[in-house]
Amino acid sequence: MESFVNKETNRREFVKTAGLAGAGIIFATTTSTLLTGCASITYVSQATRIPKDAYTIVNNYVDVELAKVPELSSVGGSATIEDPDLENYLLIARTSQDEYTVVSSECTHRGKALGYDHENNRFQCSSLGSSKFRLDGTVIEGPADKPLKVYNSFISQDLLMIEVG
The missing domain is CATH 2.102.10.10 (Rieske [2Fe-2S] iron-sulphur domain)
Known part of the structure; x- marks a missing residue:
């Protein structure tokens, strides 16, 4: 029974860690894109x-x-x-x-x-x-x-x- 609990705990920890890592990657990529030139509008043409x-x-x-x-x-x-x-x-x-x-x-x-x-x-x-x-x-x-x-x-x-x- 104890080995089952350890596997379940490890699985939960893995999913939690993977989720946090994925969120971190998405945040870093989005921030990098926004801070790199020509990524979002800052000057509006009157043309x-x-x-x-x-x-x-x-x-x-x-x-x-x-x-x-x-x-x-x-x-x-x-x-x-x-x-x-x-x-x-x-x-x-x-x-x-x-x-x-x-x-x-x-x-x-x-x-x-x-x-x-x-x-x-x-x-x-x-x-x-x-x-x-x-x-x-x-x-x-x-x-x-x-x-x-x-x-x-x-x-x-x-x-x-x-x-x-």
Whole structure:
């Protein structure tokens, strides 16, 4: 009878110990993930999505009808084009009265959304790591270590023409 009690006690101790160890592993993994760059949202982009009827994709260009995108009517405004026909989604920022900057809208670290921070004249990742990029796409601060893809663009009449190919 005594050996049965010892086996039962050992089994209980094992289950208890294994349960605590499992909980510890889950806690450590979750904490590690949250403390590693690009894990959770810390910066919220003000960029809105441009509606499909405000742009066309022709050959290697995206033509944006600026009159249909009020977010780009003033300096500091930004908007995104999220179209599955494009290799990358685009983030468009009006950086000055006569200038727009267009970059891939995803951080090069883990692909999280970017926003335009006009006050600091840069692009910033929306995640915990908060990678920051200059307007020319180069990294200011990681964890990202690769630059953003920057697209050539120009204004022709009331169109912003973005070269994507």
